[in-house]
Amino acid sequence: MRFTDLASGRYTELEFPVSSVTKAIPFFSAETGRWVTAVTNQASGKTCTDLCLVNPQISDGAQTAETAAPLTPEAHHPCDASLADARKFADFIEQKYGVRVLIGNEVLDLPERSDEEIQTTEDYWKKFLDMSPELRDDPFYASAQVNSILEQLAWVEQKMSKYPEGFFRSFRTPEGKGGLRISIFQRLYTFARGEAGGIANTFGAWYDMRLTEGRAFDHEMFHLVEFRTNWTAQYEMAFPEEGDNAWIDYCPNGFRFNEKWNTAEAGEELNQYLLFNSRENAYFVSRYSMTEGVEDRAEIMNELFKVPEAQWLTAPAENNLKVYEQCPHLMKKLTRMAETVRKTFGSVYWEEIFAAGYDPRKAEQAVQALIREPGCILDSYGL
Numbered sequence: 001m002r003f004t005d006l007a008s009g010r011y012t013e014l015e016f017p018v019s020s021v022t023k024a025i026p027f028f029s030a031e032t033g034r035w036v037t038a039v040t041n042q043a044s045g046k047t048c049t050d051l052c053l054v055n056p057q058i059s060d061g062a063q064t065a066e067t068a069a070p071l072t073p074e075a076h077h078p079c080d081a082s083l084a085d086a087r088k089f090a091d092f093i094e095q096k097y098g099v100r101v102l103i104g105n106e107v108l109d110l111p112e113r114s115d116e117e118i119q120t121t122e123d124y125w126k127k128f129l130d131m132s133p134e135l136r137d138d139p140f141y142a143s144a145q146v147n148s149i150l151e152q153l154a155w156v157e158q159k160m161s162k163y164p165e166g167f168f169r170s171f172r173t174p175e176g177k178g179g180l181r182i183s184i185f186q187r188l189y190t191f192a193r194g195e196a197g198g199i200a201n202t203f204g205a206w207y208d209m210r211l212t213e214g215r216a217f218d219h220e221m222f223h224l225v226e227f228r229t230n231w232t233a234q235y236e237m238a239f240p241e242e243g244d245n246a247w248i249d250y251c252p253n254g255f256r257f258n259e260k261w262n263t264a265e266a267g268e269e270l271n272q273y274l275l276f277n278s279r280e281n282a283y284f285v286s287r288y289s290m291t292e293g294v295e296d297r298a299e300i301m302n303e304l305f306k307v308p309e310a311q312w313l314t315a316p317a318e319n320n321l322k323v324y325e326q327c328p329h330l331m332k333k334l335t336r337m338a339e340t341v342r343k344t345f346g347s348v349y350w351e352e353i354f355a356a357g358y359d360p361r362k363a364e365q366a367v368q369a370l371i372r373e374p375g376c377i378l379d380s381y382g383l
Contacts, residue, residue, distance in 0.1 A: 024037055024038070024039045024040070025037070025038045076108075076109055077105040077106055077107075077108040077109055078105070078106065079103050079104030079105055079106050079122070080104055080105070080122055082145070082146060083103060083104045083122075083145065083146050083149065085146055085150065085378055086103050086104070086146050086149040086150050086153065087103060087104075088378060088383055089150060089153050089154075089157075089377065089378060089381070089383065090102075090103050090153060092157075092381060092383055093153065093156065093157055093160070093182075096157075096160075097160055097168045097169070097180075098166075098168055098169035098172070098179065098180075099168050099179060099180040099181065099182060100179065100180070100181040100182070100206075101153070101156075101181075101182045101183075101184075102181065102182070102183040102184070103121070103149050103153075103183075103184050104120060104121055104122045104145075104149070105120050105122045105123075106183075107120055107183040107184070107185055107210070108120065110181075110183060110203075110208065110210070111203050113201075115190060115191050115192065116188065116189055116190045116191065116199070117187075117188075117189040117191075118185055118187065118188055118189070119185065119186045119187035120185060120186060121145050121148065121149060121184065121185070121186045122145070123186070124145075124186040124187070125144065125145040125186075128141075129141065143375065146374075147374035147375065148374075149184055150371075150374045150375075150377045150378075151214070151371045151374050151377075152184050152211065152212075152213070152214040153184065153214065153377075154214065154367055154370045154371055154374075154377055155213075155214025155215055155217065155367055155371075156182060156211070156214045156217055157381075158363060158366060158367040158370075159214070159217040159218060159305070159363075160217070162305070162353050162356075162358050162363065163349055163353065164347070164349055164352045164353070167345075167349055168180050170228075170345065171207045171224070171228060172205075173205050177205045178204060178205025178206045178207070179205070179206065179207065180206075180207050180209065180224065181206045181207065181208050181209070182209045182210075182211065183208070183209070183210045183211070184211055184212075184214075185210055185211065185212050186212065187212060188210060188212050193259075196212070197211065197212055197213035197215070197216040198210060198211045198212065198213060198216035198217070198219065198220040199220070200220040200221075200223035200224050200227075201227075202224075202227050207224045207227060207228065209221065209224060216302070218301055218302045218304075218305050219298045219299065219301065219302035220298070221301070222297060222298045222301040222302070223294065223298050225341060226294060226297070228344060228345075229340050229341060229343065229344040229345075230344075247293035247296070247297075248293075250283075250329070250332055250333045250336060251283055251296075252270075252273055252283055255270075255273075255283075255290075257290060257291060257292050257293060257296075258290070258291065259291050261287050261288075261290035261291055270284075270290060274286070274287070275303075275323075275327065275330070276309065279323075279326045279327050280327070280328070281329070282327040282329060282330055283329045283330070283333075284296065284299075285299050285300055285303040285330070286299050286303070296333070297333070297337055300330065300333060300334060300337070301337075301350070303320055304320050304321060304324070304334075304350060305320070305350075305353075305358075305360060305363075306320060306360060307360045307361050307364055308320050308322075308323050308360075318359065318361075319354065319358070319359070319360050320360070321350075321354050338350075338351065
């Protein structure tokens with residue numbers, strides 16, 4: 001794990017004594033002037049979590065370099081010239097929202113992670129066409145990669161467009177460094193959970209959102225919001241296998257978060273707490289919500305911006321905020337989330353979005369119209 005002093009660029013890297021670490025979430029304790037890191041590892045079929053109080057300058061085994069890598073390095077892996085149209089759209093998103101967008105092999109500039117496997121769009125399509133060279137001259141396949149990236153970026157831009165002005169720029173440091181960085185992949189595979197539509201984490205001053213599916217934007221965005229609000233530090237949240245201390249009070253009596261609720265072997269006993277089954281007794285919006293407190297909150301946010309499912313409605317509702325208002329347990333969770341977000345951002349972004357008249361059906365129709373003809377996406381944006 002790397003601890004970076006953003007002011008001086010100096011950093012220290014610490015290596016944990018076990019090789020089975022599956023997750024590490026650091027936060028800064030202003031009271032002690034130290035970093036506290038919650039480290040989860042799996043061994044002998046059990047999952048354990050330890051809290052580590054770290055002073056990198058004196059910790060055994062620490063090695064300090066004189067300077068860290070630049071926060072905004074020049075690309076060492078530029079994308080292929082064939083992706084020029086997708087790069088143009090990515091540049092548009094960068095300028096509009098004050099973020100960084102990586103496509104094609106540009107994503108290889110991101111720090112490597114030992115707990116996952118990745119595949120870039122360029123690698124995927126190169127291997128595909130190498131196996132079927134007769135398709136190289138086919139117009140459909142010749143433009144397949146750039147069109148697939150344009151589709152994902154169209155989803156991303158449409159989802160970002162509903163957020164309050166300046167929201168994404170607030171993720172930068174006071175000196176204007178880092179911020180939100182969005183990367184489009186062909187494949188993301190985590191050893192803990194398998195194939196992923198998106199992954200959110202932080203590195204130095206960057207809040208990284210890595211996507212294979214632009215639809216996953218709102219889910220991953222709330223993970224980054226939690227990093228920004230330092231949820232773990234504010235509420236002393238433990239990892240789910242230890243009871244998810246504060247958040248468990250908003251769940252059914254006796255419930256414990258567990259990875260098994262998202263597997264095919266899971267029983268049906270908890271379906272009674274799912275939104276599709278009940279309004280009055282709804283605690284969760286999906287099975288995946290039951291795996292971890294952080295996923296529960298991200299799923300609540302992801303579902304909030306979708307078009308309401310007809311079977312969820314006990315009365316007509318134009319959006320899922322109205323649906324949630326029919327669900328007392330979900331509203332308690334959403335209220336708690338709002339309190340935390342307001343402390344950091346000064347307002348609650350989803351309240352602003354709905355107050356501005358956000359219509360999920362129109363938003364869905366707009367992006368679906370765009371991706372029917374990916375080659376026309378740039379024209380629709382005046383690019």
